[in-house]
Amino acid sequence: MTTVIPAVTLNNGVQMPQIGFGVFQVPNEETTTAVAAALKAGYRSIDTAAIYGNEEGVGKALAESGINREELFITSKIWISDMGYEQTLKAFDESLQRLGLDYLDLFLIHWPAPEKELYVETWKALEKLYAEKKIRAIGVSNFQPTHLQKLIDATDVVPAVNQVELHPALQNAEVSAANAGHGIATEAWSPLAQGALLNDASILAIGEAHQVTAAQVILRWHLQRGRVIIPKSVTESRIVQNLDLFGFELSGEELAAIDALDRGGRTGPDPDSFNG
Template sequence: MTHVPTVTLNNGIEMPQLGFGVFQVPDEETTAAVGTALEAGYRSIDTAAAYGNEGGVGKALAASGLPREELFVTTKLWNADQGYDATLRAFDASLGKLGLDHVDLYLIHWPAPARDLYLDSWRAIERLVAEGRVRTAGVSNFQPAHLARLLDSSDLVPAVNQIELHPALQQRELRDLHARHSIVTEAWSPLAQGAVLEEPALREIAGRHGRSTAQVVLRWHLQLGNVVIPKSVTPARIRENIDVFGFELSAEEMAAITALDRGLRTGPDPDTLN
């Protein structure tokens, strides 16, 4: 079983640097996939209310027999549930489906700027943190302007911003802002949904190390200091994605991957998704 290193969040809590994502995994398949991931050594599981599979995650966690303190569970507040009271209700619903008494990380899923409720949602999350039901508060898909507004309005600095990030979309401005405020960058779609895996530069590096291109990309994320949450329902791929700690990329190889940035979004634009 692979041992995964951790990153220390701005509240002192340790978060595994590599976790397991369940985006677009049907609820009925989620329990088996998460069970396989836990057996392979993953201890961080990332879900969301919008994924419709919090129940499947909860069943896998319960069936694993693992102590709660060994697990790091993330879920997210959906756009339609933003606002102070609605956030509190949505969190209770998520907790019920997960079968837990707290989550380790709760994220506002999207800023949804036209709705203009994320500051109210954040106030509700501050309360959940104070009550001990959320160990760590964060955001997802927040752009620099959204983050700046949040930081101006609250003493609670998000511990994490989970954003689309991969070699073809590297978001340097946002990552620099995170670094200045001790916000951890967490990458969703870390492999660009496969869009970068045939890149000649990646294939060449993978051949040099006797690894897959996916493993090379995940290793690049880890060496940048990102938290990363690859997703798969294939047991062999689930195990391959966590087997990325036995090799290291050189400075030249890191630079070759960094040169692949082309501003390619595979998901929605956070400024327009509401």
């Protein structure tokens, strides 16, 4: 496959592929096969996390792929139980070891866990790793505007990315606006709402008009709205299909029809109250 994946330029100049491959809830033993299929299909950005328990599986696929490290964009995340300055430095080294890598392209604080009041301290550890060039870009995940503002006011480096739950049923407009205001790229996890919208009549009608699937319609909507996405599948045909988004374009009316599906429907926890 020769798909050229567009890149988003992060606020520090680093180029991040706009489509990545997610491995949330993929068992470690299945991860190597899934990531190998994704790399074969043309993905070069892989998103994992310590809590997923599959960094080793990702690392094995990367090592076996023969792809030059410079062509890859690898993201992982620090879990809530590892937050804090020294704990973060240790957890980062452990993630790097499991992945078999010398550096990461992006490292995120997985959740703000506001009651623990550790995300500013944790961020300072990420700033140290970034200064030491062990990470090309640092960012956050599931941060609300209040969390972002507190972090930015107390530290030196503005996050490059905020990865949040975002799909047609939960468009997180306030968070996206706050990200844009700070020059932070918005990355959507659960971009397909775990399949909840694949039978929506308006999405199916748009798919029929373009002769593509409902999933492809939703993923294309994300791209045209400027977001980074990390669709997940362990089925090779769907892995390929989720990357096949460049043979059609949604009209303004079609984009607006999908925008109209926003109803605040979360599939995951509320970042204001989730503390691990």
